[in-house]
Amino acid sequence: MREGYETFIMVWTKREITVSWQANWLNSGHCHIELRCDERLPVTETGYRSHFVPQGSFADEVAVAAFVTKWLDEAADDKVWQAYLVDSRQLKLF
Template identity: 45%
Template sequence: MRTETHRLTWQGIEIELTYKPEDYGGVIAHLEIKSINPDRAPLPITETGYRSHFHPVGTVEANEGTLVTQVTAWLDEAAKSKAWKKYIEDSRQLCLFD
């Protein structure tokens, strides 16, 4: 079973991608996304810094760009959410009240 490992830095967070293009009998592909520096830093697609994503084989390959560019686009899109913007704002200032 082939496994690819990629690293990228997104908004100052180092992220590791582990991708198995044919997992679980060749029907499902598996992508793990993990923030590694800072360890388990929240991302707009996961509050815990870890996300396991299953999808049909060939999904990544059918889309434009590399796995890294696709995950970066996913993070960029998710970062537009109100929840992520609030998280960033709260992180920048001392939050006395929730």
């Protein structure tokens, strides 16, 4: 665990995501959120994403989890993500 960060695990569409967040990252007035997942997510092809939002947006882990869930749900509507899901269900010969 990194100093100054709170970390929790959440599950979104059967994907386990480690969420780390710091309320006032480097006294910048912004909250820093990091997502780590072994699988691709609609907000990152690599499974890692760093994101900043204005400080004060979140009071606790529940609020961060709600934000991340909404963020992922909205991004999952993207045509690229939907195409990825369809393609990932197909068997590949090569």
